[in-house]
Amino acid sequence: MVEWRVRWACAAMCISFGIFVFACSGGVTSSNGLSSEVRIDIVSTSSILGDWARQVGGDEVSVIDLIPPGVDPHTFQPGARDVANIAEADLVLYVGLNLEGAWLNDLILNADVENARVLALGPLVGTLEAEGEVDPHFWMDPARAKVAVLAIADELITLDVEHIDVYRGNAAAYVEELELLDTWSVSTFSDLPLENRTLVTSHDSLGYFADRYDFRIVGAVIPGITTERNPSASEMAGLIDAIRESQAKAIFMEVSTNDRMARRISEETGVPVVDGLKVGTLGAVDSETGTYVTMMRRNVEIIMEALN
Amino acid sequence: MDAAIGALLNPFSYSFMLRALIVSVLVGVMCPILGAYVVTRGLGFMGDALAHAVLPGMVIAFMLGISPFLGAVPVGIAVAVLIGYLSRRMSMSEDTTIGILFAGLFALGLVLMSVAKGLPVDIEDLLLGQVLAVSSSDVFATLGLAATVMVVLYAFHKELVFNSFDPTGAKVIGLPTTALDYLLLVMLALVIIIALQAVGIVLVIAMLITPSATAFLLVRRFPTAMGLGALIGAGSAVVGLYASFYMNLPSGPAMTLVATAVFIIVALARRKVA
Amino acid sequence: MAIGEQNAALFVEDVSVKLGEALVLSDITFQVRPYSLLGVVGPNGGGKSTLFNAIAGILKLNTGRVLVYGQPPEKARGKIAYVPQREDVNWRFPLTSKDVVSLGRSRKIGWLRRASKTDAEIVQASLERVGMWEERESLINELSGGQRQRVFVARALAQEAEILLLDEAFSGVDVASQEGLVTVLRALRDDGRTILMATHDLTNMAERFDEVLAINHHVCAFGSPETAFTPEVLEELYGAHGVVFGNGGGDHS
Numbered sequence: 001m002v003e004w005r006v007r008w009a010c011a012a013m014c015i016s017f018g019i020f021v022f023a024c025s026g027g028v029t030s031s032n033g034l035s036s037e038v039r040i041d042i043v044s045t046s047s048i049l050g051d052w053a054r055q056v057g058g059d060e061v062s063v064i065d066l067i068p069p070g071v072d073p074h075t076f077q078p079g080a081r082d083v084a085n086i087a088e089a090d091l092v093l094y095v096g097l098n099l100e101g102a103w104l105n106d107l108i109l110n111a112d113v114e115n116a117r118v119l120a121l122g123p124l125v126g127t128l129e130a131e132g133e134v135d136p137h138f139w140m141d142p143a144r145a146k147v148a149v150l151a152i153a154d155e156l157i158t159l160d161v162e163h164i165d166v167y168r169g170n171a172a173a174y175v176e177e178l179e180l181l182d183t184w185s186v187s188t189f190s191d192l193p194l195e196n197r198t199l200v201t202s203h204d205s206l207g208y209f210a211d212r213y214d215f216r217i218v219g220a221v222i223p224g225i226t227t228e229r230n231p232s233a234s235e236m237a238g239l240i241d242a243i244r245e246s247q248a249k250a251i252f253m254e255v256s257t258n259d260r261m262a263r264r265i266s267e268e269t270g271v272p273v274v275d276g277l278k279v280g281t282l283g284a285v286d287s288e289t290g291t292y293v294t295m296m297r298r299n300v301e302i303i304m305e306a307l308n
Numbered sequence: 309m310d311a312a313i314g315a316l317l318n319p320f321s322y323s324f325m326l327r328a329l330i331v332s333v334l335v336g337v338m339c340p341i342l343g344a345y346v347v348t349r350g351l352g353f354m355g356d357a358l359a360h361a362v363l364p365g366m367v368i369a370f371m372l373g374i375s376p377f378l379g380a381v382p383v384g385i386a387v388a389v390l391i392g393y394l395s396r397r398m399s400m401s402e403d404t405t406i407g408i409l410f411a412g413l414f415a416l417g418l419v420l421m422s423v424a425k426g427l428p429v430d431i432e433d434l435l436l437g438q439v440l441a442v443s444s445s446d447v448f449a450t451l452g453l454a455a456t457v458m459v460v461l462y463a464f465h466k467e468l469v470f471n472s473f474d475p476t477g478a479k480v481i482g483l484p485t486t487a488l489d490y491l492l493l494v495m496l497a498l499v500i501i502i503a504l505q506a507v508g509i510v511l512v513i514a515m516l517i518t519p520s521a522t523a524f525l526l527v528r529r530f531p532t533a534m535g536l537g538a539l540i541g542a543g544s545a546v547v548g549l550y551a552s553f554y555m556n557l558p559s560g561p562a563m564t565l566v567a568t569a570v571f572i573i574v575a576l577a578r579r580k581v582a
Numbered sequence: 583m584a585i586g587e588q589n590a591a592l593f594v595e596d597v598s599v600k601l602g603e604a605l606v607l608s609d610i611t612f613q614v615r616p617y618s619l620l621g622v623v624g625p626n627g628g629g630k631s632t633l634f635n636a637i638a639g640i641l642k643l644n645t646g647r648v649l650v651y652g653q654p655p656e657k658a659r660g661k662i663a664y665v666p667q668r669e670d671v672n673w674r675f676p677l678t679s680k681d682v683v684s685l686g687r688s689r690k691i692g693w694l695r696r697a698s699k700t701d702a703e704i705v706q707a708s709l710e711r712v713g714m715w716e717e718r719e720s721l722i723n724e725l726s727g728g729q730r731q732r733v734f735v736a737r738a739l740a741q742e743a744e745i746l747l748l749d750e751a752f753s754g755v756d757v758a759s760q761e762g763l764v765t766v767l768r769a770l771r772d773d774g775r776t777i778l779m780a781t782h783d784l785t786n787m788a789e790r791f792d793e794v795l796a797i798n799h800h801v802c803a804f805g806s807p808e809t810a811f812t813p814e815v816l817e818e819l820y821g822a823h824g825v826v827f828g829n830g831g832g833d834h835s
Contacts (some may be wrong), residue, residue, distance in 0.1 A: 075431075077422060169501040200417060236440055237322050257394040260433075264324050267443075348675045412734055463694050470685045474674040476666045480638040480742065481689050482659035530676050 002113040030186050035302050040159055043086050043091040045100050047074055047228065047282040048139050049121065049148075051292045052095060056152035060163050064089075073099060073280045078107055083229065090159060094150065097127065097136035109154075119155050121148040123191030128211060130204040131224050136259050139278065142182040144297065172185045179294050182212075185300045196307045198248040199273070202262060205279045209299075218246045221253075221262045250274045250306035274306045312381060319553045327447050328506075329549055332563060334454045335506045336545030340537025341461065342499045343520030344530060345492060347474055352517055353403065354391065354493070359500050359512040361387040363417025363434065366504075370429045371420075377446055377505065382451075384497035387413065387420030392493045396486075437508035437560035439549075449535045450502050455493050468492060469530065506545070507560040518567040519544060522574050540570060588652045591616040591745060591776035592823045595672050597646035599629075605799075606632045610646070611794055612804045616744075621791035621807070622780040624819055628798040630780040631667065634747045637778070638664050649794070650745060657739030660689045665731065665748040679733045680718040682707050686740030690764045708739035712766050728759025735766060736775065746770070746781040764790050787811070 039062045044050040050065040057063070067076045080093055086092060094100055099122065108118060117299055119146050125144040127134050138144045153171035157164050161189045189197075197205050198213040203222040210217050219239040222231055231239070243251070243265070251266055251273045253259045259273065266273045283289035319325045346355055362380040365387075369379020391409055395402040421429060433441070442450075461468070470478045472486040479485045503512045523537035548563030555562075587593050592614040607629045614620055623634050635641035638663065641656025650658040663686070668712040670718055677685075686699045686708070695822060709715040712732040731751050738746045753762050762820055767777050773793075779791075787807040794810045796802040803810040804820045814822075 044417075059358055077518070080423075229434075230430070230438060230439070230558060232556045233319065233325060233440055233549070233559060234556050236324060237319070237553070240322060240324075260438070264443065268323050349672065417831070418586070466685065466688050466691070466697075467693070469675075469677070469681075472672060472673050472689055473677060473685070474666060474668045476640070477664050477685075477737075479640045481686075483688070488620040524676065528676055529681065533676065559804055571784060 012230065022117075029136050040090045040156065041047055041088060042091045042093060043213050045095065046103060046280065048280075048292050049093045050150050050156045051282060052145070052152055053172075055291075056149060056167055056170045057156055058166060058170050060166060062161065067281060069281055069284045071281060074101065076100075076103070081301040084106055090117070090172055091155065091188070092118045093233055094118075095122045095138075097122035097134050097138075099136035107278070117155065119151070121151060124151050126147060128169055128207050130207045133224075135204065137205045138208050139292070140206060140279065140296075142211045143180045143186070143212065144208060145292065146178050147176055147177070177293055181296055185213060188300055188304055192304060196249065197247050199303075200243055200248050200251045201277075201292065202253045204261070208250075216246070218242050218248050221251070221265060221306070236261070236265065240269055241263060252277045252303070252306070254279050272306075274302065313544065315335060315548075315554075325549070325553065326441055327442050327444065328559065329546070330504050331439050331442050331450050332545035332549050332559070333542050334450050335503045336497045336519070336541035336543070336563070337538040337567045338457060339503055339515040339543040340519040340523065341534045342457070342496055343537055343541075344523075344534045345472060346496070346516050347520045347524060348530070351496065352513060354406055355496060355500060355516045356513045357391065357406045358384060358388060358493075358497050359504065359509045360410045361391075361413040362497075362501060362504070363414050364420055365417075365511065366434060367417050367420045367429065371424050374387050375443075375446065376429070377449055377501065378436075380501045380504065381498070384501050385494050388493040388497040389490055392490050408535055410455075431447070433508070434504070435510050436509065436558060437504065437506045437558050439506040441532045442505055444506065445553045449504070453498050453502055457498050460491070460495055462485045464488070465515075465531075511560055513549065514539065514564045514567065518564070518571050522567075524570075524577055525574050541567065543550070544570060546578075585613040585615055587649055590649070591618070591651060592778070593647075593649040593652075594637070595646050595648075597633075597648060598644045599632050599641060600644045601632065602751050605644070607636070607799060608799075609800050610797075612801060614776055614793075616776050617771055617774060618776055618777045618792045619700045619767055619789060619790070620776075621794040622778055623782060623784060623787075623794055624780075624797040624802070626782060630718070630782075630797055631749055632666060633797060634664070634749055634778070634780060637745075637746055638662050660741065661740060661744045663741050663743030663746045665734040665738060665746065665751060668754065668789075669750045675722075677722050677723060679709065679736075680705060680720050681715055682722055682733050683715065683736045683740050686737035687739065702834055704742075708736040709733075711734045711739055711769075713762075723828060726756075727754035727761060728756065731755060731759075731763055732766060735763075735770070740772070744775055747777060748777065750781060752781050754784055784811070 004246050005121050011078050040057065040060060041064045042050075042061050043058070043066060044063060045054055045066050047067065047069055048063045050063045053061060053063045066078065066085070067073050068083050092103055094106065097120075122136050122138055125138045125147045128203045129135060139148070149171060156167045194214070198218045199210055199211075200218045201220045202226055204217070205276065206215070206217065209215065219242045221239065222229060223235050223239075248271055251262050251271055253262050253273055253275050261273075265271075273302050277296050278289055281296050282291065287303045289295040320329060328528050346352055355439045362384045363377045365383025369376045372379070385410070387415035394409065397407045403562055421431065430438070467478075467483055467488055468491070470481075471483060471485050473483050500516075503515050507515055518532065519541035520537040522540050523533040527536055529534050536542075544567035545563050548566045549559055551557055551562045552559035553564065585593075594613070595611050597607060597610040598605060612635065622630050622633065632641065636643055637650070637655060639648075639659070648655055650662060655662060683705045684697065684701070686698060687705065691697055691701060706715065709718055712735050713728065714732050714736060717725065717729060722733065725733065731748070735746065735748075751763060755763065759795040767779070771777055791807055793805060794807050795804050796810060796815055796819055798819050803812075803815040
């Protein structure tokens, strides 16, 4: 009697497992972004770098972003498929400067990338510091974005010298777009008086932005350049004091971070929380912030609206 | 002198510190009161399990946009009853049943968190607590839960004690022992949920056990140990909060370390005297 | 001498009890008069505790019925007091003798109400009755085996129980304390209570008990100690060895 039950249970488990494996394998082949045509397979850690790669590479590249839209790059946890993607990549683009954290090094090690080229974009641009450490959020300054974009073009040319004209052409066009963005931003902010140019953010991610457009960073809810730490009581008290003193008009929260603390600070200081800024990641592909340029534009609009 | 008073009062000029203080003190009081039962009935593993098992409830609450606190309450009660029921029914040891449930539910919570990508939930807050982020409604909810637990424990004190000491005798005299067991588990779940705000999933067990164990080193009777434990717990909470403010430490672990230090000091002092 | 349902303190008829698949007790029939002290003897595993659980109303009967002063145990809850075996109690629980005896008042006090002065007086009287008032502030796990038994008896008194079931009251208790306990129990019997005590110790049966019930999954014997322990009964209970050790511990009559 018992044996009958045992056999039935085994059969049920085998069938379930079979269905599961079948479903997984189906998933892999149908949604694999890495095509079998002759394209350069690029894996980028963030959608921002991915966007740049697509702009420069055009049809010659196929890009996968490891970190999905809306997810915090500091606390991202890669899965097994991410390892597989890196293993099959021709080029891996990442920020470096400790933005991605140890998981990236482990991932690269795991994926055994002798055949791929790995490019850290952060160290190539002139960096600033925040809280005594190198601030990795360089892409918030279009001028530095330009440097990175040109570096990507060079890298693609090294990999695929045949299409050198395509890459140079795309890069030049995109750099022009970036310059337009920069000019537009400066002119938009020219209407904003200096004393209103205060930024309170969720974490220290707008250093380069502030540097470029003459803003003052009053403080951040999570002090420091990563979101992995929580503020202590004295840090929270310090921020509340700083906000009151600077008469800041808004607390800017990025979409991917926990906003409980910010709301408490907002309640206590009377300064409203403004949502919508995107820093670490782009919005969804077909949304209004799906590219670097549109994302930056939207950020400028949000900031302008809140502080004016 | 003025400076000392200033140092004591200064942190609480911030309303977030005031809320943190209220919740921390409530945690420091309620945990050892229930902790008296935990220590004497060996419910430590059960308590740890309940703390972990409410994770999916909190994640779902986040997904629905309601306070994770509220999400944890129904799940906590359900899990407490489920664990109580299954450990009676299964022929495996209670340890095994509880272990399976707790690990499974905790893993479910982690998977839910990664599936709901972009959810503004900080795993560190859930694991270690973040009492600095409690809102006014959280404070009221905590007060409500704490009051409920206190009333229930007071009202059913003699029956709960009888059932804990001699369940067979209790049954003979006509007490509903099964219901009493479930009642205690549900109260334990509510206190754990309160404590999650301040010390997180990982450290709840410490606040349940340590101040209570310290109290039992000092006094003999059960009700006295409850009261003394509450005092020690509340004291640890307050000192921990001050340490967090002036020494820039995370508040949950600070509270736990103070409670542990108190235990060590008392344990050592007793040895010297004896 | 059979006693009727309504007259008996304890009326057990055709009782059988199953634990899982096993039939632990079968064909149990006996009656106990009020004001008596009954010894229940038998080997370990023979069903003594199971019988007590059934009488106390916390175990389901497979067949038959149990009446306590004319009522099934579920209806006579307050009247039955159970002094459990060592293993069933959580000794780690920090209660004083007084605390334990106060537990006996739970039913009388009722839900949601607190103890009154009367309750406190009854607790004190119970402790004095068993000679444990001096030890009222001692923790239960600091007491000796015999002292603990007396505290539990005091609890039964505080409960105002009419039937006391003592399961293995003598295990872990030295002989002198055993005698002390028996003295207390006999006084309680004289006062109008019915006491059943399970034991596997056959010494001094005659001096201790009014009647004995020998159980080894069924009733092996029931009656006065002198008549109950024939060699056949002893063999049924304990095998061939039983014959040598029975009958008043070396007192061969």
